[in-house]
Amino acid sequence: MTDTKPRAVRRLGDIVFANLAFFAGVSILATLATVAAFLFAQSVPAFTGPPIDAASEGFFSYVLPFVFGTVYASVIGLAIATPLAIGIALYISHFANRRFAQVLGYAVDLLAAIPSVVYGLWGILVLAPFLSPTFNWLNENLGWIPIFAGQVSATGRTMLTVGIVLAIMVLPIMAALIREIFLQTPRLHEEAALALGATRWEMIKMAVLPFGRPGIISAAMLGLGRALGETMAVAMVLSPAAVVSFAVLTSTNSNTIAANIALQFPEAGGNYTNLLIATGLVLFAITMVVNMVARWVISRRAEFSGAN
Amino acid sequence: MNNILKLGALAAVSTLVLAGCAANEDVAETPTSAAETPTEAVVELAGTLNGSGASSMAAGQEAWIAAFQIANPGVTVNYDPTGSGTGRAQFMEGATSFTGSDSYWKDEELLEAFPSCEPGTMPWEFPIWISPIAIIFNLDGVSSLNMDGATVAGIFAGEITMWNDSAIAASNPGVALPELEITAVHRSDESGTSKNFTDYLAKVAENVWTVGAIEAWPVEYGGEGAQGTSGVVSAVTGGNGTIGYADASRAGDLGTVAVKVGTDYVSYSAEAAAAVVDASPLVEGRESYDLATKIDRNTTASGAYPIVLVSYLMGCNDYVDDAQAELVRAWASFLVSEEGQNAAAASAGNAPISAGLRAKAQAIIDAIK
Numbered sequence: 001m002t003d004t005k006p007r008a009v010r011r012l013g014d015i016v017f018a019n020l021a022f023f024a025g026v027s028i029l030a031t032l033a034t035v036a037a038f039l040f041a042q043s044v045p046a047f048t049g050p051p052i053d054a055a056s057e058g059f060f061s062y063v064l065p066f067v068f069g070t071v072y073a074s075v076i077g078l079a080i081a082t083p084l085a086i087g088i089a090l091y092i093s094h095f096a097n098r099r100f101a102q103v104l105g106y107a108v109d110l111l112a113a114i115p116s117v118v119y120g121l122w123g124i125l126v127l128a129p130f131l132s133p134t135f136n137w138l139n140e141n142l143g144w145i146p147i148f149a150g151q152v153s154a155t156g157r158t159m160l161t162v163g164i165v166l167a168i169m170v171l172p173i174m175a176a177l178i179r180e181i182f183l184q185t186p187r188l189h190e191e192a193a194l195a196l197g198a199t200r201w202e203m204i205k206m207a208v209l210p211f212g213r214p215g216i217i218s219a220a221m222l223g224l225g226r227a228l229g230e231t232m233a234v235a236m237v238l239s240p241a242a243v244v245s246f247a248v249l250t251s252t253n254s255n256t257i258a259a260n261i262a263l264q265f266p267e268a269g270g271n272y273t274n275l276l277i278a279t280g281l282v283l284f285a286i287t288m289v290v291n292m293v294a295r296w297v298i299s300r301r302a303e304f305s306g307a308n
Numbered sequence: 309m310n311n312i313l314k315l316g317a318l319a320a321v322s323t324l325v326l327a328g329c330a331a332n333e334d335v336a337e338t339p340t341s342a343a344e345t346p347t348e349a350v351v352e353l354a355g356t357l358n359g360s361g362a363s364s365m366a367a368g369q370e371a372w373i374a375a376f377q378i379a380n381p382g383v384t385v386n387y388d389p390t391g392s393g394t395g396r397a398q399f400m401e402g403a404t405s406f407t408g409s410d411s412y413w414k415d416e417e418l419l420e421a422f423p424s425c426e427p428g429t430m431p432w433e434f435p436i437w438i439s440p441i442a443i444i445f446n447l448d449g450v451s452s453l454n455m456d457g458a459t460v461a462g463i464f465a466g467e468i469t470m471w472n473d474s475a476i477a478a479s480n481p482g483v484a485l486p487e488l489e490i491t492a493v494h495r496s497d498e499s500g501t502s503k504n505f506t507d508y509l510a511k512v513a514e515n516v517w518t519v520g521a522i523e524a525w526p527v528e529y530g531g532e533g534a535q536g537t538s539g540v541v542s543a544v545t546g547g548n549g550t551i552g553y554a555d556a557s558r559a560g561d562l563g564t565v566a567v568k569v570g571t572d573y574v575s576y577s578a579e580a581a582a583a584v585v586d587a588s589p590l591v592e593g594r595e596s597y598d599l600a601t602k603i604d605r606n607t608t609a610s611g612a613y614p615i616v617l618v619s620y621l622m623g624c625n626d627y628v629d630d631a632q633a634e635l636v637r638a639w640a641s642f643l644v645s646e647e648g649q650n651a652a653a654a655s656a657g658n659a660p661i662s663a664g665l666r667a668k669a670q671a672i673i674d675a676i677k
């Protein structure tokens with residue numbers, strides 16, 4: 001049997017292309033491994049070297065507020081961005097007329113091209129003063145909710161402002177991804193729903209959203225990844241302190257790991273630098289955990305996802 | 309379309325050409341000043357001089373480099389504003405020939421070997437950059453306030469929280485102070501500005517400001533953090549009832565605090581900042597070529613403004629590479645010269661060092677081998 005089977009012809013182009021693709025794939029792993037190795041190697045002196053003033057109570061009590069701040073800011077950002085992104089994607093894929101949808105799609109993609117330092121400037125010069133009266137209102141009327149309690153910042157440079165800036169920053173990538181997923185919804189599912197007498201909203205609820213759920217989750221995780229690592233905008237906008245604080249309207253906010261590194265690195269010397277790199281390693285680990293959780297969530301719905 | 313491109317290219321090229329002309333003209337205009345310094349007149353200097361260090365004097369370094377390279381077309385000077393700590397570390401690794409630093413050599417650093425210097429010789433240092441730190445505030449209708457050190461410390465330590473506090477009102481009779489919360493803005497990044505400002509607070513009000521001179525703000529003192537000088541200035545400008553501290557050149561239209569020195573209240577000025585450096589003692593136990601100065605924040609010298617940031621220029625007394633020694637001599641001479649100091653002050657708004665300090669620094673420079 002095997003003798004009669006025609007042998008695949010190995011053309012030069014195929015071999016070259018296969019190898020190029022292989023190296024491209026491997027280079028991702030190599031880069032990741034190099035970064036991880038660098039972080040590990042550079043973190044060690046933070047623990048073995050002389051004690052560091054900034055972390056007099058040990059590494060973990062040093063990094064804890066930053067871990068909290070990183071996750072908190074990202075979660076706020078994501079909580080704002082996810083419903084918005086789904087709305088934008090639904091509008092573009094199912095409601096807007098074709099031409100307008102295209103224009104809107106470009107506009108959303110364009111948001112992704114704005115550098116984060118510009119978002120930072122916008123946040124500090126426009127958004128923070130603009131939000132300040134709203135923050136006062138929230139504090140006066142909803143101050144009994146712990147997150148709105150405390151002495152409101154006079155400048156508006158708070159955790160909530162950062163959350164909103166982050167939300168706007170992750171919005172384009174999430175909206176674009178979710179839009180693509182929604183456009184993939186099998187036409188037959190949609191038509192079947194409509195044929196059964198569903199309204200457009202019911203059709204979306206029954207056909208589009210369930211089909212798109214893994215896509216929404218991976219889009220959210222991608223957005224979360226960007227929000228976790230966002231540095232410049234946070235460093236510029238947030239009024240930071242080394243505390244764990246749930247209050248989102250005060251001047252005392254938990255800083256994020258990335259912003260803390262950006263703020264402290266320029267003047268850091270000795271093994272303080274290593275300490276900052278060690279916090280970078282923690283961020284690396286958090287991002288990896290987030291991605292692994294996302295993978296796991298998606299794999300539970302493997303039948304719909306093309307990503308595994 | 310093509311025509312537009314051509315036009316654009318032409319415009320770009322002519323800008324470049326014109327810019328080139330401008331640089332040449334400067335050379336033609338300043339031969340007298342170049343001739344004043346003997347080393348420059350005798351030999352045409354050539355080579356590359358690398359330095360790094362404090363970012364506080366980055367703007368001044370840019371001005372110095374531009375002026376120095378016009379006077380000495382064969383020399384390239386690079387200054388990388390990496391921060392003081394990194395700058396000193398790079399010098400100690402032999403990577404640079406000079407350093408700018410917001411703090412003088414630490415005793416333990418002077419025990420190490422310096423690869424750029426001949427074995428057994430020490431580095432010199434002297435103040436090259438004096439920058440008054442202004443206490444800026446944004447309060448409707450008030451452009452200047454008098455405060456003593458304890459009041460300033462109380463505000464930044466979070467103990468004085470209202471603008472109409474009796475401590476502020478007592479030293480400002482006749483000023484209508486609103487019943488408004490004070491938002492004290494500090495640097496969220498580590499900086500020499502914070503260190504010098506808190507050093508002042510710790511020295512003049514040790515009972516109120518109990519944590520000493522620090523770069524990272526203590527959580528219990530609260531207040532609002534902002535990134536860099538620009539961040540602090542924009543936070544103070546953007547809020548109402550805000551107060552912060554920043555390089556005086558950036559105070560702009562904001563209100564400023566005159567601090568109590570002796571029995572008077574002194575506003576920041578270039579002369580007042582230079583005066584406090586002259587009135588302060590040198591660090592004890594250092595060599596004669598080490599002008600490390602312990603700024604006397606409690607000075608009572610009249611007309612001295614004690615909240616200043618002093619940055620040092622550092623280099624070798626005896627370079628391994630004699631060509632570098634020659635370059636450093638010319639470079640440092642230019643920096644301490646009246647012309648160099650004024651050039652920096654014109655572009656960066658710092659305070660020129662006094663004539664007396666210039667003479668002492670020049671003596672150190674002349675001894676470089």
